[in-house]
Amino acid sequence: MDFCQVDAEEASSAALAVEQARVSAMYERLDALRARTADQLAAAHMQERGGFAAAVERETRSYEQARRQAQLGSVEEGLCFGRIDLAEEDGSGSDEDEGRETRYVGRIGLRDAEYGTILVDWRAPAARPFYAATPGDPQGLTRRRHLRVRRRRVVGIDDDVFDPDGLTDTDRRQLVGEAALLASLNQGRTGRMGDIVATIQTEQDRVIRARLAGVLVVQGGPGTGKTVAALHRAAYLLYTHRAVLERRGVLVVGPNPAFLRYVSDVLPALGETDVVMRTVGELLPGVAASAHDAHDVAAVKGSPGMADLLHAAVDDRRRTPEEAFGGEDLLVETDAGVLTVSGALCEHVLRTARGLRLPHNTARKYVVKTLLEELAHSESKLLGRPVAEEDLPFVGERLWHEDPVREALDGLWPYLTPQRLLRDLFADPAALERVGARAGIGAEACASLARAPEPPWTVEDVPLLDEAAELLGHDDSAERARERRAEAERAEEEQYAQGVLELGGLFEDQIIQADAIDVSMMADRHRDTGPSLTTADRAGADREWTYGHVIVDEAQELSPMAWRTVMRRVPTRSLTVVGDVAQTSSAAGARSWTAALEPYARDKVHVERLRVNYRTPAPIMAVAADVLREAAPDEEVPESVREEGDPPCAVRLASLEEGLPGLVDGEIRRIGSGRVAVVTADRCLDAVAAALPAAARPGPGGSGSGRDALEEAVVVLTATEAKGLEFDSVVVVEPDALLAQPRGANDLYVAVTRATRRLTVAHTGELPDVLGRLDRE
Numbered sequence: 001m002d003f004c005q006v007d008a009e010e011a012s013s014a015a016l017a018v019e020q021a022r023v024s025a026m027y028e029r030l031d032a033l034r035a036r037t038a039d040q041l042a043a044a045h046m047q048e049r050g051g052f053a054a055a056v057e058r059e060t061r062s063y064e065q066a067r068r069q070a071q072l073g074s075v076e077e078g079l080c081f082g083r084i085d086l087a088e089e090d091g092s093g094s095d096e097d098e099g100r101e102t103r104y105v106g107r108i109g110l111r112d113a114e115y116g117t118i119l120v121d122w123r124a125p126a127a128r129p130f131y132a133a134t135p136g137d138p139q140g141l142t143r144r145r146h147l148r149v150r151r152r153r154v155v156g157i158d159d160d161v162f163d164p165d166g167l168t169d170t171d172r173r174q175l176v177g178e179a180a181l182l183a184s185l186n187q188g189r190t191g192r193m194g195d196i197v198a199t200i201q202t203e204q205d206r207v208i209r210a211r212l213a214g215v216l217v218v219q220g221g222p223g224t225g226k227t228v229a230a231l232h233r234a235a236y237l238l239y240t241h242r243a244v245l246e247r248r249g250v251l252v253v254g255p256n257p258a259f260l261r262y263v264s265d266v267l268p269a270l271g272e273t274d275v276v277m278r279t280v281g282e283l284l285p286g287v288a289a290s291a292h293d294a295h296d297v298a299a300v301k302g303s304p305g306m307a308d309l310l311h312a313a314v315d316d317r318r319r320t321p322e323e324a325f326g327g328e329d330l331l332v333e334t335d336a337g338v339l340t341v342s343g344a345l346c347e348h349v350l351r352t353a354r355g356l357r358l359p360h361n362t363a364r365k366y367v368v369k370t371l372l373e374e375l376a377h378s379e380s381k382l383l384g385r386p387v388a389e390e391d392l393p394f395v396g397e398r399l400w401h402e403d404p405v406r407e408a409l410d411g412l413w414p415y416l417t418p419q420r421l422l423r424d425l426f427a428d429p430a431a432l433e434r435v436g437a438r439a440g441i442g443a444e445a446c447a448s449l450a451r452a453p454e455p456p457w458t459v460e461d462v463p464l465l466d467e468a469a470e471l472l473g474h475d476d477s478a479e480r481a482r483e484r485r486a487e488a489e490r491a492e493e494e495q496y497a498q499g500v501l502e503l504g505g506l507f508e509d510q511i512i513q514a515d516a517i518d519v520s521m522m523a524d525r526h527r528d529t530g531p532s533l534t535t536a537d538r539a540g541a542d543r544e545w546t547y548g549h550v551i552v553d554e555a556q557e558l559s560p561m562a563w564r565t566v567m568r569r570v571p572t573r574s575l576t577v578v579g580d581v582a583q584t585s586s587a588a589g590a591r592s593w594t595a596a597l598e599p600y601a602r603d604k605v606h607v608e609r610l611r612v613n614y615r616t617p618a619p620i621m622a623v624a625a626d627v628l629r630e631a632a633p634d635e636e637v638p639e640s641v642r643e644e645g646d647p648p649c650a651v652r653l654a655s656l657e658e659g660l661p662g663l664v665d666g667e668i669r670r671i672g673s674g675r676v677a678v679v680t681a682d683r684c685l686d687a688v689a690a691a692l693p694a695a696a697r698p699g700p701g702g703s704g705s706g707r708d709a710l711e712e713a714v715v716v717l718t719a720t721e722a723k724g725l726e727f728d729s730v731v732v733v734e735p736d737a738l739l740a741q742p743r744g745a746n747d748l749y750v751a752v753t754r755a756t757r758r759l760t761v762a763h764t765g766e767l768p769d770v771l772g773r774l775d776r777e
């Protein structure tokens, strides 16, 4: 028998009835587990208050049960979506059906009351053949069945029947469950990305299940499922390596807040809520930057030389008495009179402090302590009252409380915050030029950084602030004293938490648990943060937190300085880097993965390519291919899954105000309940938004309705804002203005590849040659 796909219409009603019985049994089990978990959670909350012991026990149980409840709650739709029939018994969680060994695959693993597996979690090794089997390598399957279940009813079945004999090895392009896939791709967009567990394709499965260690680069053209595969990878890794990753957490870095909202439903739908999602502008706790610098300024701020510039800027703040106050020696007017430290001694102290190679604020402690003791000597001489060596620190401390003393020492080696360092630097063109010269950055580039001291931080500033934080360190003496006290308490708490876990009863459940509770995590969670603070909460609030794994999406946009910021958060270099160098639009973004990642992980980089486009139908991709030849001639155009689609067209408008509203209204009518995006150049944004007053804009100043702009029928976006998103219909306005932007061809490529169904190009001037293929209306 040849490999063939049998669609729902051909599935016999007998087969549907068999599957319905199985699926109904799974839902019954789910209901029973939900009821039991709800009871257990209620019981845990009702436990008597008590000392630490009772609190840890309550906390431990509640946390696990609340997580399980959320997990059980998230799997209602599509609980089970597949079945595999194995050629031979292999002994793993299996079931017999009509003489074959069968396994059902779904969103979670379930066991029946007798502990028999009735559903395998999609991330478990036993589910792998469901995604990985191809005609050339059926992975021991005789059949793969896709089940379409709506509101607990099995409404359709698609079968892939394997017979390895007589088939060539052309499986990469063989689609898994084509009917199910096409049905999912043809759905109207909602403004939120959904999960794809039921239709993950073989090449995506390789990405999702790649090993945790090392840097995995996922390169692929638009719509190849890079983002969705990366998010499923996060869920897979959390399932497979729960013990490590739950303690250290997973960070997902995305290009902008709208994108993070767009993808924010995927992981909760997969039962995972403990992931930190941030843009580069939000990586530093306490700063939330969303505005970008102009292209030329962004190019300078993102360049690797900025690390040297900041190093020089910190050093520039350390001054000899002559540089700081204009006199050779340090003179300080105190209550006792004028105290003195010789210039030579001050220089010696500064040189020694530099030689310590400690962060600036840490080394400052040495400078302050030493100079205070010198001032104490000077005071004793002045007053003619000798001081014993061991009393010097006390005298020094008294002097420290005098304002002129503190000001004098601050003048030589100030306490600096990252914010203060950068603000002062950007407001001082002479200092910029001075430190720029030391870092080998030209005067013109340095001058472009100058600005008035108070504007809000930009996304490009955040890696600089983070670098500064690293160079400065912070004065941690008070914290360290607190830590020493806490350490003793912690040992005691961990010992108790261990006892609680060993009491047992926590893991006996019919849900297959791949994870375990980490004792010290549980103690931490209770001890210093209270019940509701999860790993994700704590990680997100701590600049020095290091994650177990980091996923960077639209990674081509990261500048060398942004990479330094990301890499600091993952010293193990366990990363998934997702992007497309043909879509780079930011000034300091990557043109090659090798160049971007070489400084960090030379031989640990593994590249996977995704080559099939699931978003954009072939007629639109033909237009995109012409643009790609200008944007990045060496890159491949992904092949569209959907061959057929509405022909894309160009419409010449007399003016935006007159033509655009009618055109957009027509698109809304054509796509019914879907979403329309109007994408244009930065410089046309105001005019386009004015022509479409009812359309939404992302972020503050958006539609004002309180809803997410992406959920509105029409949204107006720049190409940068549209990155990573998709819409049923896309209207690209003034393509010549887009092309005129610094990386204009890349921007136009991003714009035309956002459409899932329809593409229209609206222009008031000439249509650029690169879009010559479009039908004219």
Ligand SMILES: Nc1ncnc2c1ncn2[C@@H]1O[C@H](COP(=O)(O)OP(=O)(O)OP(=O)(O)O)[C@@H](O)[C@H]1O
Binding pocket: 181, 184, 185, 193, 194, 196, 199, 200, 201, 204, 220, 221, 222, 223, 224, 225, 226, 227, 228, 229, 580, 614, 615, 723, 724, 725, 726, 753
């Ligand atoms: N296996 C699949 N089953 C169903 N839908 C899929 C599958 N793979 C991808 N898709 C859908 O294709 C669309 C594009 O996916 P995604 O946004 O992840 O692509 P991308 O490669 O990140 O694109 P871009 O580079 O343009 O940001 C999404 O709607 C996604 O849900």
